[in-house]
Amino acid sequence: MTSTMTPESNRTGTNGRLPDEPKVAPVSTEPGTRAEPVREGPPALLIEHATKRFIVGKKRRPVVAISDVSLRIERGAIHGVLGANGSGKSTLIRLISGLLTLDEGRVEVFGHDIVREEMAVKRLINRVSVDAAFFKKLSPSENLSFAARLYGMDAKAAAQRAVEILARLGIGQKRMGRPIEQMSRGMQQKVAIARALLTSPILLLLDEPTTGLDPRSKLDVQIFIEEVRTEHNATIVLTTHDLVEAERLCGRISILNDGRMVAEATPAGLMAMVARDHGQPETLEAVFMTYTGRSLDDDLEETGVTDDDD
Amino acid sequence: MTSATRELRASYAFIERNFNLTKRYWGWEVAWLVYSIAGALSVTLIGLDQGNRRLIFSLMIGAIFWNYLSVVFSFIAETIEWERWEGTLEYTMMAPVRRFTQLLGSTVYALVYGLIHTGVILVVLVLFFGLDLSHANLATAGLFMAVGSVSFVGIGMMAAILPLLYVERGAQMTFVLQSVLLLISGVYYSTDVLPGWMQLLSKLSPATYILDGVRKGLIDGEPITALLGDVWPLIGMGIFFIPAGIWAFGRAERYAKRTGKLKRVG
Numbered sequence: 001m002t003s004t005m006t007p008e009s010n011r012t013g014t015n016g017r018l019p020d021e022p023k024v025a026p027v028s029t030e031p032g033t034r035a036e037p038v039r040e041g042p043p044a045l046l047i048e049h050a051t052k053r054f055i056v057g058k059k060r061r062p063v064v065a066i067s068d069v070s071l072r073i074e075r076g077a078i079h080g081v082l083g084a085n086g087s088g089k090s091t092l093i094r095l096i097s098g099l100l101t102l103d104e105g106r107v108e109v110f111g112h113d114i115v116r117e118e119m120a121v122k123r124l125i126n127r128v129s130v131d132a133a134f135f136k137k138l139s140p141s142e143n144l145s146f147a148a149r150l151y152g153m154d155a156k157a158a159a160q161r162a163v164e165i166l167a168r169l170g171i172g173q174k175r176m177g178r179p180i181e182q183m184s185r186g187m188q189q190k191v192a193i194a195r196a197l198l199t200s201p202i203l204l205l206l207d208e209p210t211t212g213l214d215p216r217s218k219l220d221v222q223i224f225i226e227e228v229r230t231e232h233n234a235t236i237v238l239t240t241h242d243l244v245e246a247e248r249l250c251g252r253i254s255i256l257n258d259g260r261m262v263a264e265a266t267p268a269g270l271m272a273m274v275a276r277d278h279g280q281p282e283t284l285e286a287v288f289m290t291y292t293g294r295s296l297d298d299d300l301e302e303t304g305v306t307d308d309d310d
Numbered sequence: 311m312t313s314a315t316r317e318l319r320a321s322y323a324f325i326e327r328n329f330n331l332t333k334r335y336w337g338w339e340v341a342w343l344v345y346s347i348a349g350a351l352s353v354t355l356i357g358l359d360q361g362n363r364r365l366i367f368s369l370m371i372g373a374i375f376w377n378y379l380s381v382v383f384s385f386i387a388e389t390i391e392w393e394r395w396e397g398t399l400e401y402t403m404m405a406p407v408r409r410f411t412q413l414l415g416s417t418v419y420a421l422v423y424g425l426i427h428t429g430v431i432l433v434v435l436v437l438f439f440g441l442d443l444s445h446a447n448l449a450t451a452g453l454f455m456a457v458g459s460v461s462f463v464g465i466g467m468m469a470a471i472l473p474l475l476y477v478e479r480g481a482q483m484t485f486v487l488q489s490v491l492l493l494i495s496g497v498y499y500s501t502d503v504l505p506g507w508m509q510l511l512s513k514l515s516p517a518t519y520i521l522d523g524v525r526k527g528l529i530d531g532e533p534i535t536a537l538l539g540d541v542w543p544l545i546g547m548g549i550f551f552i553p554a555g556i557w558a559f560g561r562a563e564r565y566a567k568r569t570g571k572l573k574r575v576g
Contacts, residue, residue, distance in 0.1 A: 094570075094573075098403075098404065098567075099403060099567060099573075100567055134396070134397075134398065138330055138331065142330045147405075151406060
């Protein structure tokens with residue numbers, strides 16, 4: 001990681017990195033725990049001084065959604081991005097996805113510039129957003145066939161793979177032919193994850209993938225995310241409001257507040273920082289409250305009002 | 311896999327998806343077909359009421375071929391709007407697919423769907439009115455449809471950018487554009503009856519030349535060589551509108567990405 005910024009560290013000029021803090025996630029090869037990110041070759045994701053503004057309202061007021069954000073994520077990592085609603089998490093994901101253009105800065109995915117090598121980057125990434133976006137009248141099979149063809153895959157091979165992925169997520173083959181609108185929200189989200197994995201992305205952008213899922217579905221998805229990282233060697237960027245999920249899955253976590261990256265470290269490192277520098281309890285909720293200036297409850301209440309972080 | 315194979319496969323994705331959507335909405339498809347047949351019959355019955363064979367033919371051609379043109383136009387122009395409505399626009403735009411490939415798939419499906427839909431209406435009307443097409447020059451009608459479709463596809467592509475530029479109003483603008491084309495293109499009457507300024511506008515609509523050419527081919531049996539004056543504007547419009555449509559679509563996509571208008575609404 002190249003940037004670890006806190007208000008305190010910026011004042012001291014150390015750019016926030018704790019002297020004794022490792023640059024990559026702790027190593028563990030036990031099942032269900034974090035594996036070592038790979039530091040050879042270009043990073044999975046490199047963001048340098050990314051800035052994005054929107055013009056809003058009748059007065060055409062410029063609003064800075066992402067401000068001078070820099071981030072480096074090594075291959076094989078699961079990197080969490082936390083922040084309140086409106087902090088810029090989804091905007092950041094959209095910038096990486098090429099769904100928004102940068103005003104300033106640059107983004108590279110496995111060494112490919114997202115502007116100059118747009119098609120190459122698109123083949124390497126996929127995204128799951130908070131709302132499972134499908135043609136709801138079509139079946140999972142039809143939606144996944146569409147996705148497979150878009151990515152140049154053979155439809156028959158893709159169909160077989162889709163069955164395997166969905167079975168792993170607890171969706172049987174008999175559900176494959178029914179319209180998606182007849183599925184629960186949790187099942188739709190699992191199909192969305194299956195669709196993303198179908199194209200074998202090596203950078204997977206998960207934008208609140210478990211929001212609104214029941215505990216069982218949430219756990220299924222979380223286990224599957226870990227499997228994807230270990231078995232498919234994918235790098236994952238995960239935005240979430242679920243701090244337990246973030247602590248469980250993420251090797252490192254960045255905190256966004258008002259479009260700025262205000263802290264970045266391992267979960268343990270972040271908790272140690274708030275305990276040491278702010279006298280707060282060593283919990284991720286304390287981290288969230290300290291760096292975003294609000295409680296998690298405030299944020300979750302707003303989730304019901306707006307589904308977007310822009 | 312070659313780049314061309316990948317693009318063709320991606321293009322087929324849109325054809326297959328639209329076909330699947332048509333299957334899933336089969337009830338509405340039947341309803342829409344019945345409505346279109348009823349509408350074409352109703353309009354053509356005006357000619358029967360007047361006891362005028364030429365008027366029957368003229369109205370029938372207007373009703374049937376406007377149906378075809380409007381189906382093609384709608385399918386292409388609503389490519390973006392459908393995806394925005396379903397919430398899939400961002401997913402499709404993220405995929406490694408060139409916009410030309412996407413539009414090609416949508417266009418091929420629109421043309422095939424339009425031909426089948428219109429073919430059914432044509433058969434019903436010919437049987438209903440017992441029309442004699444033995445003197446018709448089908449080659450002339452076919453050529454006008456083929457060349458005219460290209461021009462209409464181009465206009466559809468231009469219209470498809472409206473929902474990219476205007477999240478809320480884009481689809482409404484597309485609908486208004488289609489309505490204006492219906493008004494000025496002489497679908498049910500000669501453009502000579504229009505006010506002068508509308509007659510000028512009618513010359514900018516490919517539908518004017520298509521319907522004129524099809525009528526002269528089917529009613530008067532005129533060969534294509536006698537109608538080159540109507541063919542050249544269509545070829546010119548096709549050459550202009552399709553590249554212009556693809557170019558404008560690319561510009562609109564960049565604008566949408568700069569301003570954040572790909573995001574789901576509704």
